[in-house]
Amino acid sequence: MSTFDPAAHLPDDLLERIRERAVVHDRENTFPQQDLDELREAGYLAILVPAELGGAGLGLEQAALLQQRLATASPATALAINMHLVWTGVAKVFGDRGVPGLEFVQRGAAAGEVFAFGISEGGNDLVLFGSDTDAEPRPDGGYAFTGTKIFTSLAPVWTKLGLHGLDTSSDDAPKLVFAFVDRTDAVVTSDDWDTLGMRGTQSRTTRLNGAVAAPEHIVRRIDPGPNPDPIVFGIFSVFEILLASVYTGIARRGLDLAVAAAQARRSKKTGTTYSQDPDIRWRIADMALAYDALPPQISSLARDVDELADHGPRWFTLLSGVKHRAVVMAKQVVDEAMLVAGGGSYFTSNELSRLYRDALAGMFHPSDPESAHATAASAWLGPLETPGS
Known part of the structure; x- marks a missing residue:
């Protein structure tokens, strides 16, 4: 490296x-x-x-x-x-x-x-482990998908949509089916992306009306629920690591802008730049201490995926944890950066204002804070006991 x-x-x-x-x-x-x-x-x-x-x-x-x-x-x-x-x-x-x-x-x-990611569904907190989209088997071995996917980034431009749906009619049903469909008339993209931040992603709602995946584009048929299949590990590991990377990048930019602002702003009281103010120096140091922890963590986990390391069931805690820490850190750093930069950062024309809004999106991606904490709690304390056990 x-x-x-x-x-x-x-x-x-x-x-x-x-x-x-x-x-x-x-x-x-x-x-x-x-x-x-x-x-x-x-x-x-x-x-x-x-x-x-x-x-x-x-x-x-x-x-x-x-x-x-x-x-x-x-x-x-x-x-x-x-x-x-x-x-x-x-x-x-x-x-x-x-x-x-x-x-x-x-x-x-x-x-x-251009491949898009069509997994998220409104109200489906099972995420990879279940689907409200119907996957209907076809005689040729393909599938027709009917349902609604949300937060479909790259909505205006994708050429193939990777998705999942639930087959409830085959002899071995239920099975979760992972596949890819082309952009056809059976795929309707809503123009409904008008959000607080991350606006350029155009992550619109996608409605599938019998969208067909050809037999050669059926990637996996697996049992619903937690599953050791490589499709689950592959999606979860790459998704969490790359999400952590994006939000860590936001934090780095926020830190750089804060440093530039501290060096440029000058105090009327002291005649020195804000970079000489003890309170500002402490604030930037706090940002740097939070940021510095994430790039090595991301690199280490990504390298373990590349090198086929075996963390067993610990993988899910490690992956959801690094994503969670990255988004929490990014929000903290950008918030502090705005305070260092002063009131001018509150204007929408200021880059820090946009970073502040973009960073907020991180909490909504899987694994959300509740899921990340539940995963960590189960890893360290064991699963929740059922009543009467």
């Missing part, structure tokens, strides 16, 4: 163009099409695809560093791209472990296809 140069995949000039456009997409509530076009041209959509299939051949550890870097320029662009990278990351998890079935994702990403 010491020889890895993030700027080789995300050059400074590209980041600056993305940063300049971020304020426009936030203000106008539009998708950052130019960002996607430039990132695709730079090969970014295939950073996790093996070199022999046309990608950069990077590992999850390197992708996490890149996503932190991208988030410093535009959190919304980074979060949107995350959802594509989740599927290419799952394909890498499969390939590294000798599991076939997602080679078409790798080839598609290398060819410029």
